[in-house]
């Protein structure tokens with residue numbers, strides 16, 4: 001793999017969340033190298049999207065340090081941060097496409113704002129990036145007039161349009177059929193190989209994790225539970241959340257535990273019997 | 274920087290010796306050079322020599338693709354040589370342009386911002402920030418250190434202006450009419466009919482023109498801006514802008530404030546004249562005043578300072594409306610239901626502030642002229 005030793009994302013003792021009194025994640029220690037593809041795993045509500053927001057400059061950390069491409073993201077001026085963010089791309093969980101603008105306008109926006117490329121080149125870049133994610137000929141439609149999976153892929157094309165050094169993806173393959181999803185995984189892998197793009201992707205798809213991820217970052221209970229390769233993590237029986245995820249074991253049903261409603265009530269049947 | 278061209282006249286071939294990176298920074302020049310070659314009749318074939326190429330990114334690839342389409346359309350061809358493996362793979366990954374062209378239709382409008390601050394103090398500092406930010410951004414735009422997004426100003430101005438034109442004209446006309454009718458009866462008792470001209474003129478210019486336009490635009494444009502920005506905030510579109518390194522106050526707020534700052538005085542001026550026309554028709558039609566007497570009376574009654582007063586007010590109202598609407602829109606928290614709430618709040622707050630500002634104007638101008 002085309003990884004280098006340069007660390008492009010570094011979190012030290014990081015705490016993220018929306019209110020200081022209840023952090024979503026604490027003690028986050030992560031170092032991601034250039035060219036690496038890291039999968040961010042964790043149950044719903046475990047803080048995956050929240051962590052991404054902090055990494056792309058949208059949510060100041062509650063404590064600790066974030067460095068992206070060598071810069072302390074939140075110590076930069078607004079202008080400095082904006083410049084740094086041009087070198088990264090973000091795919092939002094719900095796409096965040098501009099509803100009143102055509103797909104062409106959505107995808108080309110960063111090019112029009114940040115470069116002075118000639119119009120034909122801009123259009124060709126948009127066409128090629130869309131083709132890369134498997135979309136053709138929808139440029140003049142509004143986001144509302146395409147399917148959910150297509151919208152997601154348009155958003156990915158937009159995130160990748162400036163050839164970012166790092167791309168953050170919040171569930172890139174959610175809502176796609178397995179064939180398209182697999183194709184997308186392959187494309188992402190190719191982008192990484194050819195352009196050395198670093199990628200941090202939230203995903204629940206075991207398949208894409210196995211084919212795509214160099215390393216897995218597992219979040220649970222407000223912490224980073226484990227970081228390692230798929231091979232390393234899938235064998236770890238000492239980490240219940242991790243083990244369950246890789247072996248698709250659902251958590252124990254609530255009824256078994258002592259805290260169930262039934263257990264908290266006096267059970268008349270048993271007393272009488 | 275342009276690459277060295279070697280012409281092989283015999284075979285009508287041009288060989289372009291590319292050097293350095295073919296990336297975002299270089300693509301414009303590269304594209305222009307390719308366009309130039311495509312237009313030369315004596316070049317039937319172009320050879321791109323990749324010998325000296327460093328990095329190749331998607332901008333460079335797109336330029337090559339555009340050129341190959343251009344050449345093909347002119348019945349010419351483009352060949353590539355000395356391609357190293359990584360460049361080959363990159364070109365391979367990107368699809369070639371088919372002959373289907375991207376349709377040229379551009380879709381409608383755009384906007385919005387994000388926010389935090391739950392308590393009153395937070396709200397206040399956030400408002401102050403927005404105002405400072407907007408003023409600063411517009412200052413930069415004024416001295417041409419930054420540019421507005423292409424077409425945004427016109428789009429906003431047209432949306433605000435043209436849409437509201439008819440309704441404001443109609444209401445102003447009726448207002449002029451009412452003013453003339455209401456005063457006619459009382460003035461006639463003193464044989465002072467002709468002073469209807471003064472009354473309608475001063476009232477429309479200093480008070481009703483700016484006020485009516487302000488209230489109409491608060492209801493129409495203020496609510497539209499608030500709803501649009503609120504929707505964008507809720508759907509994370511404002512966050513998306515930030516992650517692209519685009520400043521929402523330049524991209525969303527500045528064009529809206531500027532558009533209203535231009536459109537509102539224009540509409541106010543129109544409102545004043547249409548109101549005067551309404552008064553004129555009633556007075557000359559029903560009050561035994563000759564047209565020439567009415568006009569000359571109006572001209573004596575109204576001075577330049579009255580117009581300046583009305584227009585200055587209208588600019589202040591424009592700021593009240595646009596800043597309030599942008600602020601409420603961007604500060605929104607919660608889901609879709611909060612959008613309606615934000616919109617209502619924006620309209621009520623701007624109408625309230627307009628009336629407060631108007632009373633300040635009235636007080637100050639009275640003190641200045643009589644105090």
Ligand SMILES: Nc1ncnc2c1ncn2[C@@H]1O[C@H](COP(=O)(O)OP(=O)(O)OP(=O)(O)O)[C@@H](O)[C@H]1O
Nearest residue numbers: 018019024042043044045046047048049050051093
């Ligand atoms: N804007 C917000 N304000 C306050 N709390 C929030 C906000 N957004 C999310 N949260 C809370 O933060 C926690 C982490 O949310 P987050 O969106 O990061 O989860 P996630 O891991 O991305 O889940 P999913 O897989 O469902 O997308 C959750 O408990 C959520 O309720």
Ligand SMILES: [Mg+2]
Nearest residue numbers: 048049093170
């Ligand atoms: Mg999420």
